[in-house]
Amino acid sequence: MKTSEATLPRLLKKDSYLRPYREIIENRMRRVRETEKRLTSGETGLADFASGHEYFGLHYREGQWIFREWAPNATGLFLIGEMTGWREEAAFALERINDQGVWEIRLPRNAFRHGDLYRLRIHWPDNRGDRIPAYARRVVQDPETRIFNAQVWQPPLPYHWKNPVPRISEQDEQLLIYEVHTGMAQEAEKIGSYSEFTGYILPRIVRAGYNTIQLMAVQEHPYYGSFGYQVSNFFAASSRFGTPDELKALVDAAHGAGLRVIMDLVHSHAVSNETEGLSRFDGTPYQYFHEGPRGRHTAWDSRCFDYGKPQVLHFLLSNCRFWLDEYRFDGFRFDGVTSMLYRDHGLGKAFTAYDDYFSDNLDEDALTCLALANRVTHAVRPDAITIAEDVSGMPGLAAPVEDGGVGFDYRFAMGVPDYWIRLTKEVADEDWPTGHLWYELNNRRPEEKTISYAESHDQALVGDKTLIFRLIDADIYDHMRKDDQNFRVDRGMALHKMIRLITLATAGNGYLNFMGNEFGHPEWIDFPREGNRWSLRYARRQWSLADHPDLKYRFLADFDRDMIAMVRRCGLLSHPNIPLLKEHHSDKVILFSRAGLIFAFNFHPTRSHSDYPFHAAPGEYRMILDSDAADYGGQGRLSPDQHHLTQPENGSHQLRLYLPTRTAIVLEPVGKVLPK
Numbered sequence: 001m002k003t004s005e006a007t008l009p010r011l012l013k014k015d016s017y018l019r020p021y022r023e024i025i026e027n028r029m030r031r032v033r034e035t036e037k038r039l040t041s042g043e044t045g046l047a048d049f050a051s052g053h054e055y056f057g058l059h060y061r062e063g064q065w066i067f068r069e070w071a072p073n074a075t076g077l078f079l080i081g082e083m084t085g086w087r088e089e090a091a092f093a094l095e096r097i098n099d100q101g102v103w104e105i106r107l108p109r110n111a112f113r114h115g116d117l118y119r120l121r122i123h124w125p126d127n128r129g130d131r132i133p134a135y136a137r138r139v140v141q142d143p144e145t146r147i148f149n150a151q152v153w154q155p156p157l158p159y160h161w162k163n164p165v166p167r168i169s170e171q172d173e174q175l176l177i178y179e180v181h182t183g184m185a186q187e188a189e190k191i192g193s194y195s196e197f198t199g200y201i202l203p204r205i206v207r208a209g210y211n212t213i214q215l216m217a218v219q220e221h222p223y224y225g226s227f228g229y230q231v232s233n234f235f236a237a238s239s240r241f242g243t244p245d246e247l248k249a250l251v252d253a254a255h256g257a258g259l260r261v262i263m264d265l266v267h268s269h270a271v272s273n274e275t276e277g278l279s280r281f282d283g284t285p286y287q288y289f290h291e292g293p294r295g296r297h298t299a300w301d302s303r304c305f306d307y308g309k310p311q312v313l314h315f316l317l318s319n320c321r322f323w324l325d326e327y328r329f330d331g332f333r334f335d336g337v338t339s340m341l342y343r344d345h346g347l348g349k350a351f352t353a354y355d356d357y358f359s360d361n362l363d364e365d366a367l368t369c370l371a372l373a374n375r376v377t378h379a380v381r382p383d384a385i386t387i388a389e390d391v392s393g394m395p396g397l398a399a400p401v402e403d404g405g406v407g408f409d410y411r412f413a414m415g416v417p418d419y420w421i422r423l424t425k426e427v428a429d430e431d432w433p434t435g436h437l438w439y440e441l442n443n444r445r446p447e448e449k450t451i452s453y454a455e456s457h458d459q460a461l462v463g464d465k466t467l468i469f470r471l472i473d474a475d476i477y478d479h480m481r482k483d484d485q486n487f488r489v490d491r492g493m494a495l496h497k498m499i500r501l502i503t504l505a506t507a508g509n510g511y512l513n514f515m516g517n518e519f520g521h522p523e524w525i526d527f528p529r530e531g532n533r534w535s536l537r538y539a540r541r542q543w544s545l546a547d548h549p550d551l552k553y554r555f556l557a558d559f560d561r562d563m564i565a566m567v568r569r570c571g572l573l574s575h576p577n578i579p580l581l582k583e584h585h586s587d588k589v590i591l592f593s594r595a596g597l598i599f600a601f602n603f604h605p606t607r608s609h610s611d612y613p614f615h616a617a618p619g620e621y622r623m624i625l626d627s628d629a630a631d632y633g634g635q636g637r638l639s640p641d642q643h644h645l646t647q648p649e650n651g652s653h654q655l656r657l658y659l660p661t662r663t664a665i666v667l668e669p670v671g672k673v674l675p676k
Contacts, residue, residue, distance in 0.1 A: 029404060053321070056069060073283050161248070174574055175410065175510030191224070212260045232277035232278075233276070235319060268334075269302040300339075307368065341366055343361050344361055413443075413450045420499060454467060471492030494663070498664045501627060505567075527539045580592050611658070618653040628660055637658075638660065
């Protein structure tokens, strides 16, 4: 028995409820090891294996062009393009070089010029089709014909990197993520560029105090309205925002400003398009994807990878390394992890019992792929960040593979924004259950790092509502001037600040905000589509609202800035212990401490509390943040920089505070060095 206990995976030691599934978890660990050994033949590292992008695709090496493609069902391949007049020419015919279906051609220096457009024409039994190469690094769309083609990208001078990856201080190990979309980051009714983002939005993020950018829609996608989640070309940075060098300049400038940059990485599915994407690439529906119904994601109208194929693993693992090497991204937010993990994609499933995670519904090949993707990422960049977007709550996602986990560094606490939606949508705030709220904010696996958020881009899309819109509704259009007293606006702004502060203050190890939500951006996101006559009106961010001195949006932005600054100064999220000092349902009060600070929240809509007592560590405290301050658009019912002394009472110490309605305050001990 002792031997069995000693060899127990660490994940099971920390969670005894997982022990009935020991055999499954140990088989999973063994499967990852064996798959890695099979892929590398035990002769090279996994990071070296994940270099398919240096073998496949178009490369200029030692005075000649070399192009390779994997197309096992093909009977013939031709490069066609501007260099051939878009016709098949014998000089541009590829040769099959092995029985695995790899094709190759070598061409002289003058065969291509920088900027040339090209594609593949693939012949297969009984038919043929034009395809964009699977490893194409540059794909562009003709503005008139709307046709996509690969483009030779070989500028005379390669991009010269100016800034090293930022060294992260101990306080900034806590992730404070600003989620952004390059195209809609500008205010004009157009698609924004990488260069515009670098010049105008990056300084805003720096001023706001966030230390990490999460960049959406990087991989090329034919349909702008997919938000970047219907990827066609996995190795190509979206050209609708600019050139590869301009994206590199964005990452470089962010590093120079001390910011990390992670990107949304979509390996959960691929666009169904055939000419632009991988679907039916060599004439078969099953080259990269599962055959039959399992190969189609009906809810997303997309294709599902066959993660059990070595060639598919080679493609996806190489894709991880490519973005780290070529663009110096600092990690990934893996999209759609739930959809990958379960054969039914987790659709309509509640995941209420551990059996749901260990049934035949689990796609072990997908889980192995994710574990290997984490290994590759951390082998190439040990300091890289990997985040899992999973709604199922799969145990061990953010635990090391050798402990029985999948290897992510963090997972999103996706139940938190869902809970805020339910509260603001379905429950009058005088009935908010503070005890259940406290539970939901802190409901996470202590052995795994989590990132909390009150709302992300998901809550801002058409068909949903941001928090500010749920709280204020149409009054946000007519009553946001500073001299306009409006009850709905005052209520909404007060709760908006409180919701964001308590979400951040109770977050496990990181916090995320979608651009513009910090100042209560008033409108939803609606990308150009037939239903809105292809308008860009709602695919933008109105920064001028936050800059306008006579509007109330500035109050919310200033509060968010000071809230983030406080967290960074105190290293708040580096301290996992969050003792609850008091929770009272009828009073609508939640009080807790973290990193030596005291957080006091009164959610009651009509009842302020005078001399509200609670136990606290003895000493003197001063108020360092007040959501009701006039500087943040509040009523200013508390004097700035208040000091409070604890009083001995019944063998302990108590603080007594005035807690105005719908107000949150933060207290800091005076004369003590806060834990770092």
